[in-house]
Amino acid sequence: MKAPSPLARPFTAAPRQETPPLKAAANYLLVCVAVIAVFWVSLGMAGITLNFDFVEQYRDRIGSGFLLTVELSAASLVASMAIGVPVALGQSARVLPVRYLCDLYVKLVRGTPLLVQIYLFYYIIGTAWGIDNKVVAGVVILSVFAGAYIAEIVRGSLLSIDEGQLEAARAVGFTRAQTVRHVVLPQLVARTLPALTGQFATIVKDSSLLSVIAVIELTQTIREITATNYNFFGGFLLLGGLYLCLTLPIMFVSKRFEKRFSYAHEA
Secondary structure (H helix, E strand, C coil): CCCCHHHHHCCCCCCCCCCHHHHHHHHHHHHHHHHHHHHHHHHHHHHCCCCCHHHHHHHHHHHHHHHHHHHHHHHHHHHHHHHHHHHHHHHHCCCCHHHHHHHHHHHHHHHHHHHHHHHHHHHHHHCCCCCHHHHHHHHHHHHHHHHHHHHHHHHHHHHHCCCCHHHHHHCCCHHHHHHHHHHHHHHHHHHHHHHHHHHHHHHHHHHHHHHHHHHHHHHHHHHHHHHHHHHHHHHHHHHHHHHHHHHHHHHHHHHHHHHHHHHHHHH
């Protein structure tokens, strides 16, 4: 029986089936055009005219804000990893005060809004400990916030490793270090890397909240510009586009990692 042509059903595909690239691109383009059309019609109905003439005038300030957002996000990712991994291990520590301290940290951070943490840290803890540099304070706040989520990602991945594999490693004479290197770490990387990549995209977006303490990153830069020229719609639409320029490639890489490591597990 002859296999049906992909063009025979251009708008449908079986669940969990790999969609041919051309078919996927055509459908994605169709969806994007539909979304843009609805948005454009909505602008017309609301009587809003977009104007991006300010971009040339403020390009240096926008570029500086964009660069600071990238720097804040990258520094926070590294620092949050340095926090999250030990906390994940500490949640299974034999010393109970350490275990409960790590558990309390995760619960407090994940259970409260980032905006509240920014105000509490900067105006209370930061003032008490003499942290005057807003950029440094921003990195610390983002790192502590993201570290709790990374700890849960790592802890969940550790718990998902089959205990039988660890017993098999001990049975063939592996030392603890060899078991970690050859059994635990490869699986841990495969299971955490896609989620960690996605967490980086979250850090990029969360950095926008640092504008409330006047860190001159991308969001604060656009807020200051729109306060001058009153072009709020153009300014914040540009802001959303610039954040997409940062997060979409990260999401793409995350999807590639998911696909690659899922193949590795199946193999």
